[in-house]
Amino acid sequence: MYTRMFLDNGIRLIAHPMRSMESVALGIWINTGGRFESARLKGISHYLEHLLFKGSRAYSCRSIKESIEGVGGALNAFTSEEITCYFVKIPADHARRALDVLSDMVMHPLLRQEDIDKERSVILEEIKMYKDLPQSYVQELLDRLLWPDHPLGMGIAGEEESVKRINRRELLEYSRLHYTASNMVVSVCGKFASRSFFKDVAQKLAGVPRGVKNIAEPVREAQGAAQLNLFHKETEQTHLALGFHGLRRDHPLKHAAAILHIILGANMSSRLFNEVREKRGLAYEIGTQLKRYQDTGAFIVHAGVDNRTVEKAVGLILRELAKTARYLVSEDEFRRAKDFYLGQLRLALEDTLDHMFWIGEASATLGKTRTLSQVIAEVARLKRQEVLEVARYLFKENKINCALIGPLDGRKRSIEKELRFPR
Numbered sequence: 112m113y114t115r116m117f118l119d120n121g122i123r124l125i126a127h128p129m130r131s132m133e134s135v136a137l138g139i140w141i142n143t144g145g146r147f148e149s150a151r152l153k154g155i156s157h158y159l160e161h162l163l164f165k166g167s168r169a170y171s172c173r174s175i176k177e178s179i180e181g182v183g184g185a186l187n188a189f190t191s192e193e194i195t196c197y198f199v200k201i202p203a204d205h206a207r208r209a210l211d212v213l214s215d216m217v218m219h220p221l222l223r224q225e226d227i228d229k230e231r232s233v234i235l236e237e238i239k240m241y242k243d244l245p246q247s248y249v250q251e252l253l254d255r256l257l258w259p260d261h262p263l264g265m266g267i268a269g270e271e272e273s274v275k276r277i278n279r280r281e282l283l284e285y286s287r288l289h290y291t292a293s294n295m296v297v298s299v300c301g302k303f304a305s306r307s308f309f310k311d312v313a314q315k316l317a318g319v320p321r322g323v324k325n326i327a328e329p330v331r332e333a334q335g336a337a338q339l340n341l342f343h344k345e346t347e348q349t350h351l352a353l354g355f356h357g358l359r360r361d362h363p364l365k366h367a368a369a370i371l372h373i374i375l376g377a378n379m380s381s382r383l384f385n386e387v388r389e390k391r392g393l394a395y396e397i398g399t400q401l402k403r404y405q406d407t408g409a410f411i412v413h414a415g416v417d418n419r420t421v422e423k424a425v426g427l428i429l430r431e432l433a434k435t436a437r438y439l440v441s442e443d444e445f446r447r448a449k450d451f452y453l454g455q456l457r458l459a460l461e462d463t464l465d466h467m468f469w470i471g472e473a474s475a476t477l478g479k480t481r482t483l484s485q486v487i488a489e490v491a492r493l494k495r496q497e498v499l500e501v502a503r504y505l506f507k508e509n510k511i512n513c514a515l516i517g518p519l520d521g522r523k524r525s526i527e528k529e530l531r532f533p534r
Contacts, residue, residue, distance in 0.1 A: 113470060113480055114305065118313050120292040121321050125474045126309070127300045129463055135206040135301035136467035138198040139213050140475040142294040145192045146262040146327045146404070153262070154269015155277050155285050157190040158234060162282065163197065164188070165226040168219035170212060172226075178212050186212070190267055193327065193404055194475050200464045203302035207311060214315040217290060227279050235275070238268050245350040245516040246396075246415060252340045252514035253352040257409055261330060291322020298471030301463035330407040332356050337511035337530040341519050348395075348415045349517030353428060355505045357401065357408030361477055364504075366452075366490050367497035368401060368410070371505075373448040374440055374498070375399045375431065376412060380447070382431050383412065393417060393424045405476065410505050418517055425513065426529040433532040436502040439495045449490055456486065508532050 114126045144156050166172045179186040184201030197217060199209040241247045251266050258264035268274070297312055334356070358368050376383040376399030387397050397414035412432075416424040440448075459465040460483060473480040481489075511530050519526070 113482065114309075115474075115480075116309065118292070118316060120317065120319055122292045122316055122319060123296045123474055123478075124309065124312060125296065125298050125470050125480060126303075126305065127466060127470060128303065128305055129301050129466070132302045132463050133203055134200055134463045135203050135209065135299065135303050136198065136200045136463040137206070137209045137213060138196050138296075138298045138467050138471045139217050140296040140298065140471050141195040141217075141290055142193070142296075142325050142475055143289040144190055144194050145265065145267045147193075147289070147325050148262055148265075148269075150262075150265070151273060152277060152281060152285070153265050153273040154234070154267070155273075155281065156195055156289075157268050158230070158274065158277055159282055159286060160188050160190045160195055160197075161230050161234060162222055162226060163216045163220045165230065166221045166223070167215040168221070169215045175212055175216065178208060182208070184209065192263055192267065194472065196468075196471065196475075198464070198467065206299075206301075206303045206308060210308075210311055210315055217295075218316070218319060220286070222279060222282055222286070224279055227282065231274060231277075234268060235271055238266070238271060238274070241266070241268065245344060245346055246413070249342070249350045249352045249514050249516045250411075250413070252342055252516070253354045253411065253512060256338045256340050256512040256514060257354055257356060258330060258407075262328060263330065263404065263407070288322070289325060290319075292316075292319045293322045293324040295319060296471055296475040298467050298474060300467040300470065327405065330404075332407065334510055334512075336509050337527075338513070339523065339527055339530060340512075340514040341523055341526070342514070342516045343518065343520055344516050346517050347418075349418050349421045349515055349519065351412070351414045351416055351421070351424070352514045353412040353425070354512045354514075355410045355507075355510050357410045357505060358403065358501070359406050359408055360403040362408075364497055364501050365403070366486075366493050367501045368408075368505075369452055370445070370448045370493065371435060371498050371501050372399050372401050372410070373451050374444060375435065378451065380451075382434075383414075383428060386431055387414065387416075387424060387427055391427070393420050393427065418519075421515065421517070421519065421522070422525050422529050425526060429511070429529070429531070430533055432502070432506045436499070436506045436532075439499055442495070445495050445498070449493065453487060453490060456483065506532065 402409040
């Protein structure tokens, strides 16, 4: 069972003792990220995340890392579209140390001008790195098609122009407005003394101001025809990202969408892996991915395909997607997909860090957390018809979005001809 409580200033705390473990995983989650940024300040959430590791009131940049790594722990953070998370996994007898470091980083970052200037250069190099990785950059090109002129359609790290213009005053103001108790969740899993640890959390974070909960710009999906984004680059293979607007994070058909993802491209038993790679040898890497946000989502197919057979690969992928919108999946395939879904979840929740992510993300984004037994019961009630319903909702010809990176000059028209479902 999970323990949930609110601190006096409104910070949400969720905890799961795992007494048989020898570690503790702790996360501090902030309800902010890429979709809460203006175009002018694009990348500021990610920029601020980097800077919190450069020193705080009680810890220097070096001591932040040495305090955790010096006892065998691991420290990191990530920024996504809707959340930012700072986390530690550490031997259980050093849980208090993890709390000390993370809380001081979040509450009292130094944000010195010299660090801001140095880290700007680091982030600009990071942006260049991702643009040099076509399997990564093609996802950004797809996002621009799915959510044009919206923060979700812009890269998390920002653009070179926006990162160059962000200044210290704006970073301090962004931190003041977003790093507040109303936007904060603390999650902890592992071996810890619950009562004393909860008391420590309350004391450490008591000074976080309540603030106002962030509100994201809503999404407006108004696509009327298939869209293609070609980026010419002399690569050895063409990198493909094919996407459709999907379901929001807590949609009633979320489990059915996950089963569809597993059947089509989540593992080596999937249809796309079998048809595109095993049977025809058109790709080395191919799979599917779900993106879920508070009011929208995406179903994505990603692949690296032979430059000579891009049109063939695109047509084949769309034919396989169309089958799931036309016919019920078999009982055997449905059962195997559900078993894979629940099996992967069970394995993940054995780990203190993965379990901390599970309860922390749900608490931060949904304000609630399902237990494993609740998910098992929900999946047991799932019907094949619901998977068909999701496929029919997703896979519509006027909703196709395709981004490609490769040596494709002169082939736009031939690729566009393939962006249709079979009649």
